[in-house]
Amino acid sequence: MSDGAVKRYDVAVIGAGMAGMAAALFAAQRGLSCIQVGSGGGILFASGLLDLLAVHPVVERRLWQSPYAALAALAREQPEHPLARVAPVAIRAAFERFVAALAGAGMAYAPLGERNSQLLTSIGTVKTTLGVPLTMVAGVAALERRPACLLVDFRGLREFSARQIAETLAQRWPDLRHQRIDFPGFEAVPEVYAVHLAQALESRETRERTIALIKPQLGDARAVGLPAVLGLARSREVHAAFEAGLGLPVFEIPTMPTSVPGLRLLGALEAAVSSLGVLRRQQTRVRALTWDGSKALLDLEGVPGGERVCASAVVLATGRFSGQGLTADRQCVRESLLSLPVQQPAARDAWHQRDFLDPAGHAINRAGLSVDDAWRPLDASGQPAWTRLFAIGSILAQQDWMRAKCGSGLAIATAWAAIAQLTQQLRGTEAG
Ligand SMILES: Cc1cc2nc3c(=O)[nH]c(=O)nc-3n(C[C@H](O)[C@H](O)[C@H](O)COP(=O)(O)OP(=O)(O)OC[C@H]3O[C@@H](n4cnc5c(N)ncnc54)[C@H](O)[C@@H]3O)c2cc1C
Structure with a gap:
């Protein structure tokens, strides 16, 4: 569709983090034409695990086995939390669609159940989450049953120490052994990076040499854990080759950011939205957003000579401080693009608790946009800023996603x- 020289879309999604990607995906699946502006956001730093809700109330650090039971408690006790404002049936549908799209783009997850899973982290702690990539899923059973298990790491991969994990868990998991090996082809390199190992393991020869080095170390092991380096775009194939070659369940453990599973997730989401016809403007930002009657006009920067597009609806998924959807100065927190009112403490000295590690978290982390029942951010008069402007993800107020x-x-x-x-x-149909 075009409007004079300016291209017109049903939806413009501003932001390409997890929220922006999900919005572009769901819009395109509903047959809406969509442009998405922005770069990868926090996805690059994510572990590949899809958390729904693991902790509530934050101040008690109470961990939940069922994210849906946690959501029910959240709805009772904190109904203003954005997650409490979405019906569980819609959340289930959203997660199912999201992981199906990821599987179609090469990043498969274990079937989503009603319960959270627990997995090892690279520092030997335990992470509680809902969505687990297939390459990591054998780690859930291993952690639960704690059989004899071998953890392998690679010399020079500084972000992952099998020994540290085994020593941290020695009391709880006495049959967890560790072994360091030289990564084939990188023996003379003092420091190696996860992404380079992942690329190298997409070669069959390197895979076979690596498996041959691990096999003699297996002993009585019933499972093998490795840092998450089992391939980039072809992780399923690489993981399957390790399981077949070692004859045991093999699981990846996410490494520190920037992690290989984060890269895989970003790649799969980009492929999924592009295959549905979403036009992506990466490494670009929206400089200005204005309304002209029934359409929004977006000025993009970073394109030589600039670019203007127009859309019938806009989704603001610009994130918090790291995404630069919000900025803070000495006085207050501001919304960067439209100067929308930000719900926040009245004074700056109420932003943080005295103790940095206070279990209640900090008020600044719950600052953000207020929205009406249709997810439209409110202006200073408490009315929707524009009829067809919507706000989603971490820019929303009343939540502290990191702690929860x-x-x-x-x-x-x-x-x-x-x-x-x-x-x-846009269509006059029922929402659902
Ligand atoms: C270190 C780390 C680890 C994580 N681990 C997990 C995990 O294990 N499990 C889990 O479920 N989640 C995890 N997450 C969280 C998750 O990946 C998302 O970061 C989080 O949900 C916030 O997503 P968002 O899309 O709201 O914001 P962001 O990811 O911050 O994205 C905001 C986007 O908006 C763009 N933007 C801002 N202003 C403009 C503009 N004017 N024009 C165009 N674009 C703009 C930014 O460039 C960016 O693309 C992790 C995040 C981090 C940082």
Whole structure:
């Protein structure tokens, strides 16, 4: 569609983090034409695990086995939390669609159940999450049953120490052994990087040489854990080759950011939205957004000579401080693009608790945009800033996704709910 020289879309999604990606995906799946502007956001730093809700209340650090039971408690006790404002049936549908799209783009997840899983982290702690990539899923059973297990790491891979994990867990998991090996072809290199190892393991020869080095170390092991380096785009194939070659369940453990699973997730999401016809403007930002009657005009920067596009609806998924959707100065927190009012403490000295590690978290981490029941951010008069402007993901107020372990859940659920409302407005259909 075009409007004079300016291209017109049903939806413009501003932001390409988890929330922006989910919004672009759900909009395109509903048959809406969509442009997405922005670069990868926090996905690059993510572990590949999809958290729905693991901790509630944050101040008690209470861990939940069922994210849906946690959501029910959240809805009772903190109904203003954005996740509490999305119906569980919609959250289930959103997660199912999201992981199906990822599987179609080469990053498969274990079937989503009703319960969270627990997995090892690279520092020997335990992470509670809902969505587990297939390359990591054998680690869930291993952690639960704690059989004899071999953890392998690679000389020079500084971000992952099998020994540290085994020593941290020695009391709880006495049959966890560790072994360091030289990565084939990198023997003379003092420091190696996860992404280079992942690329190298896509070669069959390197895979076979690596498996041949691990095999003599197996002993009585019933499972093998490795840093998450089993391939980039072809991780399923590489993982399957390790399981076949070692004759045991093999699981990846996510490494520190920037992690290989984060790269895989970003690649799969980019492929999924592109295959549905979403036009992506990466390494670009929206400089200005204005309304002209029934359409929004977006000025993009970073394109030689600039570019203007127009859209019938806009989704603001610009994130918090790291994504630069919010900025803070000595006085207050501001929304960067439209100067929308930000719900925040009245004074700066109320931003943080005295103790940095205070279990309640800090008020600054719950600052963000207020939205109406249709996910439209409110202006200073408490009315929707524009009829067809929607806000989703971590820019929303009343949540602390890091402490509640609900990053992906918040992004995916609010994207689903907002796209349902937006579709209803554009087409006059029921939201759902
Ligand atoms: C270190 C780390 C680890 C994580 N681990 C997990 C995990 O294990 N499990 C989990 O579920 N979640 C995890 N997450 C969270 C998750 O990946 C998301 O970062 C989080 O949900 C926030 O997503 P978002 O899309 O709201 O914001 P962001 O990811 O911050 O994305 C905001 C986007 O908006 C863009 N933007 C801002 N302003 C403009 C503009 N004017 N024009 C165009 N674009 C703009 C930014 O470039 C960026 O693309 C992790 C995040 C981090 C940082």
